[in-house]
Amino acid sequence: xxxxxAAALLAxxxxxxxxxxxxxxxxxxxxxxxxxxGSQTPAPGTAGGEIVLGTSAAFTGPSRGLGxxxxxxxxxxxxxxxxxxxxxxxxxxxxxxxxxxxxxxxxQNTLKLMLEDDVFLLFGYVGTPTVTRVLPMLKxxxxxxxxxxxxxxxxxxxxxxxxxxxxFNLRASYRQxxxxxxxxxxxxxxxxxxxxxxxxxxxxxGWAGVRAALxxxxxxxxxxxxxxxGSRFTGTMRAQVxxxxxxAPDAVICVGAYAACAAFARDAIDLxxxxxxxxxxxxxxxxxxxxxxxxxxxxxxxxxxxxxSQVVPSYEDESVPAVGEYRKLMARHNPxxxxxxxxxxxxxxxxxxxxxxxxxxxxxxCEIFRRFDGEPTRxxxxxxxxxxxxxxxxxxxxxxxxxxxxxGLQRVYYTVVEDGRFVPLTDWNALPA
Amino acid sequence: MKVHKLFQRMRFxxxxxxxxxxxxxxxxxxxxxxxxxxxxxxxxxxxxxxxIADASVDILLNRNLATLQSLIDQFLEVQGIRYIYIxxxxxxxxxxxxxxxxxxxxxxxxxxxxxxxxxxxxxMGDFLEVSSPILAGVAGTVHLGMDLDLVAxxxxxxxGQQVYLISILLVVGILAxxxxxxxxxxxxxxxxxxxxxxARQPPEQRALVVANEKLLERDDEVGQLAxxxxxxxxxxxxxxxxxxxxxxxARSAA
Numbered sequence: 001x002x003x004x005x006a007a008a009l010l011a012x013x014x015x016x017x018x019x020x021x022x023x024x025x026x027x028x029x030x031x032x033x034x035x036x037x038g039s040q041t042p043a044p045g046t047a048g049g050e051i052v053l054g055t056s057a058a059f060t061g062p063s064r065g066l067g068x069x070x071x072x073x074x075x076x077x078x079x080x081x082x083x084x085x086x087x088x089x090x091x092x093x094x095x096x097x098x099x100x101x102x103x104x105x106x107x108q109n110t111l112k113l114m115l116e117d118d119v120f121l122l123f124g125y126v127g128t129p130t131v132t133r134v135l136p137m138l139k140x141x142x143x144x145x146x147x148x149x150x151x152x153x154x155x156x157x158x159x160x161x162x163x164x165x166x167x168f169n170l171r172a173s174y175r176q177x178x179x180x181x182x183x184x185x186x187x188x189x190x191x192x193x194x195x196x197x198x199x200x201x202x203x204x205x206g207w208a209g210v211r212a213a214l215x216x217x218x219x220x221x222x223x224x225x226x227x228x229x230g231s232r233f234t235g236t237m238r239a240q241v242x243x244x245x246x247x248a249p250d251a252v253i254c255v256g257a258y259a260a261c262a263a264f265a266r267d268a269i270d271l272x273x274x275x276x277x278x279x280x281x282x283x284x285x286x287x288x289x290x291x292x293x294x295x296x297x298x299x300x301x302x303x304x305x306x307x308x309s310q311v312v313p314s315y316e317d318e319s320v321p322a323v324g325e326y327r328k329l330m331a332r333h334n335p336x337x338x339x340x341x342x343x344x345x346x347x348x349x350x351x352x353x354x355x356x357x358x359x360x361x362x363x364x365x366c367e368i369f370r371r372f373d374g375e376p377t378r379x380x381x382x383x384x385x386x387x388x389x390x391x392x393x394x395x396x397x398x399x400x401x402x403x404x405x406x407x408g409l410q411r412v413y414y415t416v417v418e419d420g421r422f423v424p425l426t427d428w429n430a431l432p433a
Numbered sequence: 434m435k436v437h438k439l440f441q442r443m444r445f446x447x448x449x450x451x452x453x454x455x456x457x458x459x460x461x462x463x464x465x466x467x468x469x470x471x472x473x474x475x476x477x478x479x480x481x482x483x484x485i486a487d488a489s490v491d492i493l494l495n496r497n498l499a500t501l502q503s504l505i506d507q508f509l510e511v512q513g514i515r516y517i518y519i520x521x522x523x524x525x526x527x528x529x530x531x532x533x534x535x536x537x538x539x540x541x542x543x544x545x546x547x548x549x550x551x552x553x554x555x556x557m558g559d560f561l562e563v564s565s566p567i568l569a570g571v572a573g574t575v576h577l578g579m580d581l582d583l584v585a586x587x588x589x590x591x592x593g594q595q596v597y598l599i600s601i602l603l604v605v606g607i608l609a610x611x612x613x614x615x616x617x618x619x620x621x622x623x624x625x626x627x628x629x630x631x632a633r634q635p636p637e638q639r640a641l642v643v644a645n646e647k648l649l650e651r652d653d654e655v656g657q658l659a660x661x662x663x664x665x666x667x668x669x670x671x672x673x674x675x676x677x678x679x680x681x682x683a684r685s686a687a
Binding site for chain 1: 495496497498499500501502503506528530531532533534535
């Protein structure tokens, strides 16, 4: 009993050592993988009629809405697939860990997922500061061919060398989102653009996007202010607002999470900084609006200034096939928050941009699993992904992947708040001045 | 009484000597710890700045500012480091750790400053800022702020611990000296009492004074003196110095 336990515990390490040895002897990882499959050993994370995906995300803390909603959206689709018999008879299961949107726990969780839980791949990670710290681990264990799929971040590190080869992205990048916002603001004569951003890799990624987009038009960032990751809505952002007020901006682009961005929007309007306040898709739009509207008779006081970029279409638009499917499956399965994360209470949203993104992530993930000829293997993952060409996810944009194309979607959507809901922004000139 | 006075002087001398040792050791310790720790913190900061500068080259050339930010965020966890910022070759701020914004004093400073400089930032504290060029300065400069208040606190704590130890040694030393002095003073006082008691008696009755047995049994100068007094009390007073007894003979007589 003990020896079998010890063997089970040591197995991942032994496998890593074997892979390293194979690499040292000049044996390609493909050959090593073939040898492994020749011995009829199932690929990691695929034993017992399952495909186990590993997730580390913010399920608790001020950004828990992001991890929980992304998970719920993905689970709505995975449950439907599982109830329909799985993929080639295999059920999709998720091994979850909470990192609270903090890099160090995320790194620890990832080590557990790779070395102890032996998951097939990493899926549905949340956040730039977390993902950025995990990427070097994927490179370190590259012989293991553990890929990260569809992280909930639009940052560049997992899209570019030296780590771009270890991740596959579905959503558009922050660079694309910020470029779109900047160009639309500039087109409507708002040339002085300031940035309010999270003091970490995520914030810097968005800041760099704004800076690059402005540079293309011969402009520079008019002013900038930062906040500490993990800031809550109950905190104050007055110091940040005062810094930006001195820059007299025509618009502010926020690169943050919903609690801090809502606090900033509240304090900005209260202090008289009444300019469009744009947020990126990561913000968690519905939670942002909920915080700004809760308990107010005049919720539009704050929300009328919001312009949010999105990387999926509106979940209200049922003319989009995937949205109809999403709404139907969310209503049918209504995935609950995992019990282990209920210590930090969270009220799930019926629909949201974040859960819709989780849903399309899961949908594409399943499609990739269907592309395997026979048993799924890590070695075969890249080929399965690259076989996705002009694939219709049902959101009005074809998805393609290839060795030089590791991001599936390119489109950015812009929304404003009307009657407490996000609707497409059709006229940038109609934004309040 | 005279014995007490004698030892009071000795005690005072011991206290003064110990006090001098403690004072001089403490002053030396404060100076050494302050100088050494300050230099060590400054050297560590310089090393960290250089490490960041060396690690930043590829990241900067790839214009990967998110990774650059992630890199400096990790170094911010090092104790004493309160801020880090990186400027490019034109002096533009590429990444920094300031919240809620870059302080005016830093915005107005020379981004190519190579020598360590002390800064006082309103609302943040006092800092020693060290810099390290990236790719010999053609790719930018790393600037790192060491919290002087925190360093001072660390130094004070280190000094405090040393002075605390020295003070304990002082107290232990004084208590030990008191105990040792008492060790000598007590038999001397008993000897004095015996001698006084013997002297008070008329010569023919001096031999009747009961000597302290423990005093007579002592194998030291006090015991020898006690036995000498006993011997002298039992013999007629000699008329010349040649009659003084041999101490060894006195002991065998006792």
